[in-house]
Amino acid sequence: MRRVIRNWHSLAASLLAVAALTHLPLTLPDATGPSGHGMMIAAGIVVTTLLLQAFEASGPALRGTILFLGAHLCALALILNLAGNEGKMSAAFFILVAASWLLAWASASEFSRQEPRQKSLKAFLRLLIPAIFGAWILILWEVVTRGFGVPFILLPPPSAIGIRIAGSLAILWADVQQTIFKAVFAGYVIGCTSGFVVAILADRVDFLRRGLMPIGNLMSALPIIGVAPIMVMWFGFDWQSKAAVVTVMTFFPMLVNTVAGLSATGTMERDLMRTYASDYSQTLTKLRLPAAMPFIFNALKINSTLALIGAIVAEFFGTPIVGMGFRMSTEIGRMNVDMVWAEIATAAVAGSLFYGLIALAERAVTFWHPSSR
Amino acid sequence: MVMRSDHFRHHALPVLTIVIAILAAWYVGAYVLNASFQRDLDRRGNVTSTPIEFLAKTMAQPKPILPAPHQVAQNLFENTFLRKVTSNRSLLYHAWVTLSSTALGFAMGTALGIAIAIGIVHVTTLDRSLMPWIIASQTVPVLAIAPMVIVVLGAINITGLLPKALISTYLSFFPVTVGMVKGLRSPDRIHLDLIRTYHAGALQTLLKLRLPASIPFLFASMKVAIAASLVGAIVAELPTGAAAGIGSKLLAGAYYSQTIDIWAALIAGSVLAALLVTLVGLAARMVDRMMGAKPEGKPA
Known part of the structure; x- marks a missing residue:
């Protein structure tokens, strides 16, 4: 019984593969490029399951690798069979896709059972397991859009988006320069710095803190993005207006978090600094700012996504003829959906890189914090 | 009673001060941003106005660069309370x-x-x-x-x-x-x-x-x-x-x-x-x- 529970993914996959055999071939009768590979792929899934039974006693690493190879070879074969048969796939095809997905799921769960001692191996696994998940989102997306023949306008397959990205690198780069290197960075630096400075001021002057904090808390819940049209009116169509929107959006989270962080130190630590006869600025730089760093980095992280959103949305209200928001709004008007998705992918990668860089800096700065140990 | 005055001094007073400061800055900003357009308008219409009149005019433009707070408040009031709820402008x-x-x-x-x-x-x-x-x-x-x-x-x-x-x-x-x-x-x-x-x-x-x-x-x-x-x-x-x-x-x-x-x-x-x-x-x-x-x- 235990053995069945442990292997239920692969056993279910084999049952599906056998069920698929009754619905062969992979393509509908009216397909242009009928395929006879269905038997082979189903056999691949069954062989993977049998291999797994043979290696029942071995550790999760080997079992995970077998499953990983089996699942992805079958998926590759299935996708190759799609070519020329968009929208003409039979039930057998989708059953086999589900079976390979089960195998991939099983491999991920075998890998997450693994608890390696080596640090490098641990880091590798921490990347591999989410990577399997991400890869299957793409695989299922590709299979569903092309297998069912979903209209291109509604959702283009990832392969088409990838080709579009590769084909328009120059345009994407120009947009990234306009939106991210000019608008986002300028606004992010100005907004975060001014938020930080005001927070220090508010910390110094208690009256200011009592007055600003309720307003700051309220403001960080407000739809500040609505100032975008006003800023475009004030600062013109170029990147300055977008930087202004980003500045306003990033200011309040920074202010609120920094003030909260500055009060994070205990009385004991402050008293200790007092016994050292340290003055305000010494206490600030040696004790309270370092203690506030987790909060400040939290704001920097929140702001990194806010900044990107602010700049792109502000571009909907008027831009020169370059920029990510401009490109999205014009290309959707021309129904070039793959270009829009290419911009989205670019923005997501840029956003993740931005976030990742800040997270790395956080690790370096707040190495002492319990959450990074 | 003591508690209440304490509450006022520590919470309401600072917030109120900041709000008033923001409103004041807003009025100043409205004057500064709208003044040049108003000056243009006056020159074209050959109107000479006293500083007080001029100030009032910068706060009463129909499409100002920065509307004064009371203009916004008036618009807000009209469109919230004076219109029918089903109206497109409400x-x-x-x-x-x-x-x-x-x-x-x-x-x-x-x-x-x-x-x-x-x-x-x-x-x-x-x-x-x-x-x-x-x-x-x-x-x-x-x-x-x-x-x-x-x-x-x-x-x-x-x-x-x-x-x-x-x-x-x-x-x-x-x-x-x-x-x-x-x-x-x-x-x-x-x-x-x-x-x-x-x-x-x-x-x-x-x-x-x-x-x-x-x-x-x-x-x-x-x-x-x-x-x-x-x-x-x-x-x-x-x-x-x-x-x-x-x-x-x-x-x-x-x-x-x-x-x-x-x-x-x-x-x-x-x-x-x-x-x-x-x-x-x-x-x-x-x-x-x-x-x-x-x-x-x-x-x-």
Whole structure:
């Protein structure tokens, strides 16, 4: 019984593969490029399951690798069979896709059972397991859009988006320069710095803190993005207006978090600094700012996504003829959906890189914090 | 009585001072930004006015660069209280449209967030593989592509409330998931062990221990989520397809340079946000009390 529970993914996959055999071939009768590979792929899934039974006693690493190879070879074969048969796939095809997905799921769960001692191996696994998940989102997306023949306008397959990205690198780069290197960075630096400075001021002057904090808390819940049209009116169509929107959006989270962080130190630590006869600025730089760093980095992280959103949305209200928001709004008007998705992918990668860089800096700065140990 | 004057000095007075300072700065800004246009206007019309008259004129332009606070307040008052609720110009009507998609999106986002969190806490594979993608999902500037999502969904005849609510859902599930994962894992080892000695299964542990323990976390993240839902709903109304809502009001104002309208819509959105967050806060306190927390005890 235990053995069945442990292997239920692969056993279910084999049952599906056998069920698929009754619905062969992979393509509908009216397909242009009928395929006879269905038997082979189903056999691949069954062989993977049998291999797994043979290696029942071995550790999760080997079992995970077998499953990983089996699942992805079958998926590759299935996708190759799609070519020329968009929208003409039979039930057998989708059953086999589900079976390979089960195998991939099983491999991920075998890998997450693994608890390696080596640090490098641990880091590798921490990347591999989410990577399997991400890869299957793409695989299922590709299979569903092309297998069912979903209209291109509604959702283009990832392969088409990838080709579009590769084909328009120059345009994407120009947009990234306009939106991210000019608008986002300028606004992010100005907004975060001014938020930080005001927070220090508010910390110094208690009256200011009592007055600003309720307003700051309220403001960080407000739809500040609505100032975008006003800023475009004030600062013109170029990147300055977008930087202004980003500045306003990033200011309040920074202010609120920094003030909260500055009060994070205990009385004991402050008293200790007092016994050292340290003055305000010494206490600030040696004790309270370092203690506030987790909060400040939290704001920097929140702001990194806010900044990107602010700049792109502000571009909907008027831009020169370059920029990510401009490109999205014009290309959707021309129904070039793959270009829009290419911009989205670019923005997501840029956003993740931005976030990742800040997270790395956080690790370096707040190495002492319990959450990074 | 002593308590009350203390409260005034420590809370109301500073806030009031800052608000007055902001209003004063706003008036000065309105004068400075609108003066040059007014001067132009006066010169062309061959009008000479005293400084006081001139000042009054900068505050009474129909399409100022920066409207004065009282202009915005007047617009807000007229469009909120003097118009029929069904009228296209009533802010209450637009606020209602935005509110309904916010509420639907928030409900769906919260449900989705809780479901994902329960999955993550119970299935190791999900924990390992899903969590990084959930964080990555928020670096996709979905707010920026919201108008596109609306247009595309409109192309396959999904229109009305649902597309806007979907944007709100996407924005609001994230804080709930993160907060609930933390909350469901918040019970101490001791409590988990105790409930194990009672021979409770995973479901019973979830219902009797994990869920009750996660309530404070849930409400804290719901406050963030409802604000995010509102932002999502407003931005989703930006494409020309949306005929009503705070967002469409903003866009219309931007097209026709009706600055006073823009500011009024902005303030209406802010009031809505404040109301919603307060509402969630009140609900949190009520639930807290129903679950047996002492009235004086502060919610975590």
